Amino acid sequence: MNKFILSKKLYRNELATFYSFLIGFLIAIIVGSIILLIQSKNPFDVFSLMLKLSIGSVNSLSNSLNKAIPLILAGLGIAIINSVKLWNIGAEGQIFFGAIALNFVYINTSIENSYLYIFLLLASGFIGGSVCILLPALSKVLFGVNEIITTLLTNYIVFGLTIYLINGVWKDPNSLNFPAAAYVSESVYLPTVFGKLSSGFLICILFTLIAYYIKDKSVFGYEMRIAGGSALTAIYAGISAKQKAFIAMLIGGGFAGLAGAIELLSQTHRVSTGISQGFGYTAIIVAAITGMRPLGIFLVGSLFGALAIGGSVIQTIGVSSYISEIIQATTLFGALIAQFFFSYEIKRVEDD
Amino acid sequence: MIDIQFLGLINATLQAATLLFIAALGELIAEKSGVLNLGVEGMISIGAVSGFITAINTENLFLSILVGIVSASLFSSIHAFVTVVLKQDQTVSGLILTILGLSLSSLIGKKYVGKKLNTKLEGVFDIENPSNIIEIILGQNIIFYIAIILMIVTAFVLKRTMFGRRIEAVGEDLKSADSMGLKIGKTQFIATCVGGAFAGLSGVYLTLSYVPYWTDGMTSGRGWIALALVIFGGWKPYRTAFGALLFGFLEALGPRLQTYGFEMSPYIVKITPYVITILVLIVLTIIKNGNTGAPKNIGIPFFRENR
Structure with a gap:
């Protein structure tokens, strides 16, 4: 009788x-496409319209890249913390x-030189992101509290705080x-560089390189990997x-905070739920x-911005915008399924 | 003589607790078998929307509950397939299950936003103007009683039956479980789908009784509080139920603070459950010195090396 067993591949394709x-x-x-067909929409029409309106012209392309900025920056922050x-x-x-x-900083300060002011405001956004993750980070390293739940719950707290502020003390x-x-x-608006493309995208490129350096090239990145990999090795190597x-959590939170700052200075120009x-x-x-x-995050972030x-835009022809979110999430599920076939092989063996 | 406000608080506590508890109990079963499923929020949402749509279209509440349970369970099988069969990362898969569940339910439920149910789950015993706590409890609907039964049955099954011992063996010691010939994949797959079914029931409770209507993002983090509850309950059904009552009480207390003489912005009141959940988690972890009693194999995909 034949039996199937699973074995881990010795060599994994580098481009897997x-x-x-x-x-x-x-x-x-x-x-x-299946979801669109169920809703009796022609998938080809919908997707070609999406393509046209997201990368078909300079304007739409810059819209897409602007949308990619927060995805990339927040994604980089997540990657640094995952080290x-x-x-x-x-x-x-x-x-x-x-x-x-x-x-908060904008209301309480005033600087003549607008470049200096923009820099200060962006920095306060970064620091704000770090402050936001401070409680989950401290409770993780000091007491071992599950950071997945605490970081997630802070989302609801900060969103509630935002609504409180814009309905109360900050209400315009x-x-x-x-x-x-x-x-x-x-x-203090971030200037545009090309079409509608915000200079925030240049900051985004810079921070992609910074994240790449921190994660893959710096001593700190190496120490992070050891610290994350094995507690014992870290102790032997004298790494706390x-x-x-x-530190990784504070930096990662800062990346996301910077994304919020750029979004405010280039898109919404004020604090609202649309940040x-x-x-x-x-x-x-x-x-x-x-x-x-990091480099992959830059590319996929740009693609997802376009998505x-x-x-x-397809809402104008009566298609729900949730289709994009579903495509994004399903891409990851599909990729996980594909990963399996790159990491494992199914062998047939003779049973005795 | 107990005043009406206090009875209202008790009633709201029981309802909030029921919702959280059922989802937490399902997650507890999955985690006991070693499968961490962060998709609770998404599964509740799927159960909530599918149950609601069925109720609007058929006005058959029994069928609605069933549809909610089955669809959430089917939905959780994506997680089971990806993590148990394909051995991919449980954290990633669970997170995406939440994101997918929320966007999918928004898509499906779009036409039903703002629609009103003609039939809502009524109390099992017909009690008008309850005047004491016992009448409040008797006035709860069928899902409240199902939750109590599920609590007792789950505790019994986990501790006293072969199936329960198998789940625990798989969750605590994969290698021994494997050498004893236990079917690890099958056990974990079933446990995950049972967890999904429970989350679906919790979702149905949300749209057929607790709120009752459908709107985007109405689960508002309850799936995550349920995940925290499992930790709070130390992976034990009765202690999780106690935690659910505590969290339910705090959720119910928030909007009522004003009537007890506390002036607070309604926006700040809304975030108190999340703040309290974080604080409780921190205090609990400190008390237990970082050892919350989690199943040892949680989050680790099982792979039998070649022999």
Whole structure:
């Protein structure tokens, strides 16, 4: 009788993650098509419209890349924290808190030089993101509290805080129907570089390189991997795993906070509930699908930015924008399925 | 003489606790077998929307409950397939299950936002104007009683039956379980889908009784509080039920603080359950010195090396 056994492949294709992503994306497009067909929409029409309106012109392409900025930055933050094998599910809250911190500093300071001011505001966004993850980080390294649950729950807390602020102390009296804080001055808007493309995208490129350096090239990144890999090795190497974890979490939170700051200075220009539309959650998919690789996050983040723009424009022809989110999530499930075939092989053996 | 406000608080506590408890109990079963499923929020959402849609279209509440349970369970089988059969990362898969569940239920439920149910789950015993705690308890609907039965049955099955011991063996010591010839994959797969079914029931309770309507994101983090509850309960059904009552009480207390003389912004009141959950988790972990009693193999995919 024949029996099937599973064995781990000795050599894993170097491009396995990339191929898995492609296969996952293909599966997701098929699933998306089926959902569209059920809703009696022609998938070909919908997808070609999405393509046209997300990358078809300079304007739409810059919209897509603008949308990619928070996905990439938050994704990079998640990847840095994952170097120590911890999860940051709180990027959504950190994005909001970055914007809140920016507005707090903006209200209480005034600097003539607008470049210097923008720099200060962006920095306060970064610090805001770090502050936002402080409680989960401290409780993790000091007491071992599960960081997945604490970072996730901070999302709800920060979102509640945002609503409290824009309906209370920060409420703009001129914004009657839609609660929001007052607009920031036009002098601190992030300038555009090309079409509608925000200079935030340049910051995004810079931080992709920084994240790549921190994670893959720096001594700190190496120590993070050891700290995350094996507690014993870390002790032998004289590395304080807790210290590395703590610093990684603060940096990672800062990346997401910066995303919120850029979103405020380039898109919304004020604190409102529109600072993030689930970017922090999509960023988890972006980071996980690339195996936490900064350059991959940059590429997949850009693609998912286009998908999000495509999803928002097809609402005009009566297709739900949730189709984009479903495609994003299904891509990761598809990629996980493909990963299996790159990591394992099924062998047939003779049973005795 | 007990005043009406206090009775209202007790009633709200029981309802909030029922919702959290059923989902937490399901997660407890999955985690006992070593499968961490972070998709609770998504599974509740799927159960909630499918149950609600069935109720609107058929007005058959029994069928609605069944549809909610089955669809959430089927949905959780994605997680079981990816993590148990394909041995992929449980954290990633669970998180995506939540994201997918929330967006999928928003898509399915779009046409049903704002629709009103003609039939809502009523109390098992017909009690008008309850005047004491016993009448409040008797006035709860069928799912409340199912939750109590599930608690007793789950505790019994886990401790006293072969199936329960098998789940525990798999969750605590994979290698021994494997050498004893236990079917690890099958056990974990079933445990995960049972967990999904429980989350579905919790979702149905949300849309057919607790709220009762459908709107995007209405699960509002309850799946995550349920995950915290499992830790709080130390992976034990009765202690989890106690935790659910505590969390339910705090959730119910928030909006009522004003009537007891505390002035608080309603926006701040809304975030108190999440703040309290985090604080409780921290205090609990400190008390237990970091050892919360989690099953040893939680999160580790089983792979039998070549022999």
